[in-house]
Amino acid sequence: MEESDDDEEMPALESIFVDLDLELVKLHPPTNTGQTQAADEETPGPCQPLTVEQSLDHGYTDSEPFTTPKGNRHEQVSILDKWPAKQLPEPPCVNKPHLGSQPLPSASEQLRFTHQQTGSARHHKTAKELAAEALAADEGGWLIFDPNLKQEANLKYQVEEFLARYPPSRVREVNGSPVNWICGKAPRGDSTTENGSDKVGLFRTWEDLLQSGRPTVTFQEIKRIAVAHRCLSGKWLVWKETGVHVDLTWERIFRATVAGQLGTSTKVSSALNDGGDNSRSHLTCVYSKDFTDKSGVLKLESRLRQLGIRCRLAYKPDVFSYLGVYRGNEWGLKPTIYTSEFDVRKNASVVISVYE
Numbered sequence: 001m002e003e004s005d006d007d008e009e010m011p012a013l014e015s016i017f018v019d020l021d022l023e024l025v026k027l028h029p030p031t032n033t034g035q036t037q038a039a040d041e042e043t044p045g046p047c048q049p050l051t052v053e054q055s056l057d058h059g060y061t062d063s064e065p066f067t068t069p070k071g072n073r074h075e076q077v078s079i080l081d082k083w084p085a086k087q088l089p090e091p092p093c094v095n096k097p098h099l100g101s102q103p104l105p106s107a108s109e110q111l112r113f114t115h116q117q118t119g120s121a122r123h124h125k126t127a128k129e130l131a132a133e134a135l136a137a138d139e140g141g142w143l144i145f146d147p148n149l150k151q152e153a154n155l156k157y158q159v160e161e162f163l164a165r166y167p168p169s170r171v172r173e174v175n176g177s178p179v180n181w182i183c184g185k186a187p188r189g190d191s192t193t194e195n196g197s198d199k200v201g202l203f204r205t206w207e208d209l210l211q212s213g214r215p216t217v218t219f220q221e222i223k224r225i226a227v228a229h230r231c232l233s234g235k236w237l238v239w240k241e242t243g244v245h246v247d248l249t250w251e252r253i254f255r256a257t258v259a260g261q262l263g264t265s266t267k268v269s270s271a272l273n274d275g276g277d278n279s280r281s282h283l284t285c286v287y288s289k290d291f292t293d294k295s296g297v298l299k300l301e302s303r304l305r306q307l308g309i310r311c312r313l314a315y316k317p318d319v320f321s322y323l324g325v326y327r328g329n330e331w332g333l334k335p336t337i338y339t340s341e342f343d344v345r346k347n348a349s350v351v352i353s354v355y356e
Helices: 052-057 127-138 152-165 199-210 219-228 244-258 294-306 318-322
Strands: 023-026 066-070 073-077 141-145 177-185 234-241 265-269 281-288 313-317 338-343 348-353
Touching (some): 141 152, 152 244, 177 244, 199 219, 199 318, 219 313, 234 244, 234 294, 244 281, 281 294, 294 338, 294 348, 313 318
Parallel strands (some): 141 177
Antiparallel strands (some): 023 141, 177 265, 234 281, 313 338, 338 348
């Protein structure tokens, strides 16, 4: 599998995503900035809460990871791997879509990888192809876990239940609705990313810049207008193959995020995005509040390494996604601003700044 930091993904979690107890949220971007949800829209019935008895019946307990013989070794296996794909329990409830008061940026992106198979050439998608895929993905489903809407006394159980029900390597749809992303938010006070951002103003300034006749567009110019319009969030990108690899990695990142020990939010692509000309790989995004805060960005990278994540990482500002800075863009800009490789011999990361 070939991995590239030039591959791109969808924008950050917005405040319009609402979790009503393991809810599937399907977003339809409004056609204008003033569009809001109709007051008389039919609302679904309440979710039926799961009980401890149901959890135990499904074989899930809060126990240590088990081991299984493999030759002369013992391979540690995530508890998620004990769930046969056909025996995953049904979700307690899937609610109807919610519309937000702010539209999602049209210049959003979604990461898609391709396998380098014997005798076949890899197709490098153009910026326009990435944009078209992203718009289609925007209409997909989101599984959101928001600890702020949970009862604190039951939070640990609900975290375990969510992880067991929705391992990314197996989730494709819920009750007939496709699921593109599985998401987790940090506790209130830590999960704010783009509150107060002015995306409409950002787009206007960007259009003025493009029409000004300037021969080039630079990272510093984009950074300047991002700061001016308070669009500062960004994310570390983590790639993992499907199966136990992505499930274990997601389990660690999700737990740390909802406990307030990692970034502002996180998401992982579902199994819906593998197959075909795409590789069986998953992208996990771990968000920070401010891509201009280098110390904060590097601190988040360090926390990811402390979770045992040793693969290659890349960091991308969300403003790049908003403004269409995709791989192969016409301005020749790299869509990530930091890359991180882990040196196992030194047991330390080597972080490179692309634009410094």
